[in-house]
Amino acid sequence: MKLYDYELSADCYKVRLLLGILELPYQRIELDAYPDREQHGAQFRAIDPLGRLPVLDDDGVRLCDWAAILVYLAGRYDPSGCWCPKADAARLGRLIEWLSFAQRLAATAGAARLHDTIFEPVDIDACRSGAHELLRLLDEHLWFAEQEDRPWLCGAEPTIADLACFPDVMLSEEGGISRLPYPAIRRWTDRIKRVANFSAMTGVFPL
Amino acid sequence: MRRWFPVAGADDVVPRHVVHTQLLGQELAVWRDDADELNAWENRCPHRGVRLSIGTNTGTELRCRYHGWRFASGSGRCSFIPSHPTQKPASTLRARAYPVCVRGGHVWVTLEPSRTEAEGTEALGTFAVGTAAVGTAEAGGTEAKVPPLPLPAADGLCLRSVYVRAPAARIAAELLRGYRLHEDIEVPVLQSDEFALEARPQGAAADTLRGAWLQLWLQPMSTTETTIHGTMHAAAETPIPAAERLRWLRHHNLELTILRDAAERGGR
Numbered sequence: 509m510k511l512y513d514y515e516l517s518a519d520c521y522k523v524r525l526l527l528g529i530l531e532l533p534y535q536r537i538e539l540d541a542y543p544d545r546e547q548h549g550a551q552f553r554a555i556d557p558l559g560r561l562p563v564l565d566d567d568g569v570r571l572c573d574w575a576a577i578l579v580y581l582a583g584r585y586d587p588s589g590c591w592c593p594k595a596d597a598a599r600l601g602r603l604i605e606w607l608s609f610a611q612r613l614a615a616t617a618g619a620a621r622l623h624d625t626i627f628e629p630v631d632i633d634a635c636r637s638g639a640h641e642l643l644r645l646l647d648e649h650l651w652f653a654e655q656e657d658r659p660w661l662c663g664a665e666p667t668i669a670d671l672a673c674f675p676d677v678m679l680s681e682e683g684g685i686s687r688l689p690y691p692a693i694r695r696w697t698d699r700i701k702r703v704a705n706f707s708a709m710t711g712v713f714p715l
Numbered sequence: 716m717r718r719w720f721p722v723a724g725a726d727d728v729v730p731r732h733v734v735h736t737q738l739l740g741q742e743l744a745v746w747r748d749d750a751d752e753l754n755a756w757e758n759r760c761p762h763r764g765v766r767l768s769i770g771t772n773t774g775t776e777l778r779c780r781y782h783g784w785r786f787a788s789g790s791g792r793c794s795f796i797p798s799h800p801t802q803k804p805a806s807t808l809r810a811r812a813y814p815v816c817v818r819g820g821h822v823w824v825t826l827e828p829s830r831t832e833a834e835g836t837e838a839l840g841t842f843a844v845g846t847a848a849v850g851t852a853e854a855g856g857t858e859a860k861v862p863p864l865p866l867p868a869a870d871g872l873c874l875r876s877v878y879v880r881a882p883a884a885r886i887a888a889e890l891l892r893g894y895r896l897h898e899d900i901e902v903p904v905l906q907s908d909e910f911a912l913e914a915r916p917q918g919a920a921a922d923t924l925r926g927a928w929l930q931l932w933l934q935p936m937s938t939t940e941t942t943i944h945g946t947m948h949a950a951a952e953t954p955i956p957a958a959e960r961l962r963w964l965r966h967h968n969l970e971l972t973i974l975r976d977a978a979e980r981g982g983r
Contacts, residue, residue, distance in 0.1 A: 644878075648968065651875050655961060688735055688742075689878035689940075691727055698732055713769060713780060715731075 509534040512555065512563040514541040516625075518618050518675035519574040520562040521709045522610075525671045526578055528707040530585050542626045575607045578668040590665050599662055606661045606669035613642055613676040620683030621676070632684075639685045643693060646673070651692040659699060666703055674700050678712050720910065721821040721932045721944040724873045728753065728822055733777065735768035737936040741826055742766070743813070748788035749774035755824040756791055757811035760784060767810060777810070786810045819930070819946045820873030871930075872955055872963055874945035877971040881978040883910055883933040883941045889978045890914075890931065895970050897924055910935065926950025929967075943971055 511527065513520045513536050527534055539546040541561060546552060548559040556563050556572040563570065564577045566584075571577045582592035593599045616638035622628035623635065653659050661669040678697055680687060687693060700706065701715045708714045722736050723745060734745040735758065742758035744767040756777070758766050765781040776785040776794055783797040784804075791812035793804040815824050879886055887906055894914040896902045900923060902916040914929040915921075927949045934942040947963060949955045955963060 648875070648972075652961075652965070652968075655964060688737060688936075689942075691723065691734055691736070691876070694735065695727070695729055695732060715771060 509567070510537055510565040511535070512537050512539060512547075512552075512561060512565075514539055514547070514561050516710060517541060517561055518614065518621070518679055521675045521712075522574050522672055523562045523564065523577050523581070524707060524709070525674070526581050526591070526668060529591075529671075529703060529705045530581065531705060532581070532585055575610075575672065578607075578672060582668050591668050591671075593662075593667065603662045603667055603669045607672050609642065609646075610669070610672035610676070613639070613673060616642060617680045617683055617685055618676040620685055621679055622683075624683050636683070636685055639680060639683070640689075643677070643680070643685070643687065643690050646677070647690040647692045650696045654692065654695070659696070666700065670696075670700055675709075675712075682711055717825055717827055718910075719816075719823045719825045720934050721876075722755065722824045722934055722942075723822045724876055724944070725817045725820050725822050726873065727876070731772045731774060733768045733770065733772050735766075736934075736942075737940075738824060738826060739935055740937045742768075743824065744768040744770075744777065744810075745815070745822060745824070746772045746777060746788075748772075750788075752788055753815045753817065753822060754788055754791070755813045755815040755822070756786075757813070759811070761793070761808060761810060784808075820870055821932070821944050821946070871946040871948040872960060874947065874967045874971070875964060876934075876945075877943045877968070877975055878936075879941050879943060879975045879978050880939065881941060881975075882939055883935045885981075886933055886941050886943060886974070886978045887912060889974050894929065894974075896920070896927070896929060897966065900924065904931075909933075925953040927953075927955070943975075945971070 509532060511523060511534050515538065539552065539561065541547055547561050552559060558572065560572045562574060562577065563572045569580065571580055579592055583594065586592065589595065592603065616635045619628060619630045620632060620635040620639060623630050623632050658664045660666045661673065674697065677693060698715060706714065720738055722738055722743060723734050728734050728745055728747045730747055730749065732746065736743050736745060743755050744758045745755045747753050756767060758768050760767055760779040760781065762779065762784050763781055765779060767777055767779060769780045771778045776787055778785045784793055785795040786792065786809065787794045791810035792806065793808035796804050813824050813826055815822060890904045890912050891906060893901045894904050896914055896916055900916065900920050902914050902920055904912050904914045906912050910933040912931045916924050916928065927947060929945060929947050931943060931945045934944060936942060945967060947967065
């Protein structure tokens with residue numbers, strides 16, 4: 509299994525988290541996304557013409573989208589079925605909702621971070637205020653989830669939805685987005701850090 | 716001024732966790748040790764000034780993320796410096812610890828004076844408890860008059876705390892327009908003081924709600940940000956059934972978030 513990867517990418521980190529948790533051995537092929545933009549270079553064009561990262565290549569199955577990769581890895585390599593509960597339609601629906609939510613986080617909190625760290629040209633005020641709107645909803649959801657004793661995004665067990673939302677939340681301060689107003693989010697990030705085989709990345713401290 | 720403010724729901728300060736909050740512009744690291752003792756410290760390591768809230772709650776100490784200095788629960792005293800493993804840290808090395816207590820399901824903190832400064836005075840915790848109680852507390856050997864304490868009447872249903880990007884005064888003004896205590900029952904809100912309010916139903920509404928009423932407190936995080944904390948009380952003879960707990964929590968959360976949005980817009 510090969511992972512085309514960039515250490516500082518929140519999207520790549522989502523996949524590394526799951527690979528670590530499922531204890532899957534893989535070959536890491538690092539690209540220099542910044543400043544060299546290697547994922548948009550001629551060599552990478554054959555792998556993904558859109559230049560997306562991460563890309564997973566598992567014995568011929570090639571996926572160029574982090575959500576697709578998480579669903580694939582959980583479906584194929586998690587015998588417990590916990591990380592992507594596809595047998596429970598309602599729960600699966602909610603899980604997909606949270607994957608979309610993670611995309612929104614990437615487009616706001618994630619974009620603000622890229623603005624502040626690698627000068628991405630975005631509307632920084634819109635990104636930050638959009639991120640705070642999402643974090644408010646997330647904090648509220650998690651507080652009530654705790655009250656109901658189902659403290660993860662989709663119930664009593666963590667799923668790939670938690671892993672998908674975690675990186676852009678945890679790295680938000682690099683984009684000037686304080687998490688001080690969100691105490692329930694803070695408890696949830698602690699819970700994720702306690703998952704067996706959790707891995708950190710630059711800017712994310714282990715517990 | 717010795718004034719107590721709520722900074723978190725007591726159940727939100729979970730074991731082996733550090734709550735990051737702010738009171739009157741002062742960042743706090745609030746944590747519970749394994750013996751259930753609470754700590755509210757200035758969010759700053761006395762060594763290099765790094766935020767203690769990114770450190771680790773070991774159950775007995777808070778360990779700074781930067782150089783691993785450890786600070787003991789209770790006193791805040793530095794107990795271990797990894798780069799000088801055989802030396803006992805000087806007693807002057809300590810995290811600044813503020814007086815902290817739990818009342819009505821919330822964690823309360825006062826910024827003056829710090830627990831560190833008042834160490835040795837056993838009377839530190841002897842403030843009065845009650846809606847309109849006035850008590851005294853000794854601190855640093857001097858007797859300080861305690862202002863009317865907005866502490867809760869008793870334990871009740873602790874609501875979700877709601878953060879608002881608006882000053883406390885604007886939130887109080889919004890609240891004074893009335894509060895929907897239950898579905899379509901709007902009740903008048905009385906302001907006990909700058910940071911404490913009550914919503915009590917009168918007449919027929921009081922009967923419908925079987926004596927339930929609400930206390931709200933404002934945590935001024937800064938001059939522009941506030942967190943609203945609340946407790947819903949029920950009459951002793953009609954406690955809130957466990958099955959209705961969540962419904963009440965959701966109702967108050969909705970009401971407070973509507974109020975939040977209005978306060979942030981600048982008024983309804």
